[in-house]
Amino acid sequence: MNLYHGSNIVIEIPNLKFSRKELDFGIGFYTTTNYEQAVQFSEKIVERKKGSKIVNIYDFDSENLQKFKVLEFKETDKKWLDFVSDNRNSIPLQNDYDIIIGPVANDDVFRTLLLYFAKELDVNETLNRLKIKKLFNQYVFKNDSILKLLNFVKAEFIK
DSSP states (O other): OEEEEEESSOOSSOOSTTOOTTSTTSSSEEEBSOHHHHHHHHHHHHHHHOSOEEEEEEEEOGGGGGGSOEEEOOSSOHHHHHHHHHHHTTOOOOOOOSEEEEEOOOHHHHHHHHHHHTTSSOHHHHHHHHHTSOOOEEEEEOSHHHHTTEEEEEEEEEO
């Protein structure tokens, strides 16, 4: 399976060095199966940090995934909402997952989450609003051992 990582640099050997903890699933190397999502992410990074819009493409050896501890959110339910909320608000979470898979809180979704964080929406209203959104996925690699399942294919420079 191909996974994509939007960036402003070519990343042949993925690592956690530049990861931030206030993201949906905390510190990790973020990828997606959606190429356009990776392009959009690279555009945001270039706006903040300069450089070139780049999508790094990896072959993911998912056959060996059963050897690792996986947390998968199949939908935007209360468990996902609580997990993303805690990470986005820098609340320390006890987890030892190697990879976390689930919906991404893109800009459109994040507006709804901000209303939830401000307590302007309750859990049910937040989840109802999220159900009508088209959400893409993210595969977040949490440590060096699972990052070895990513094999760099190429980097594409986006115009």
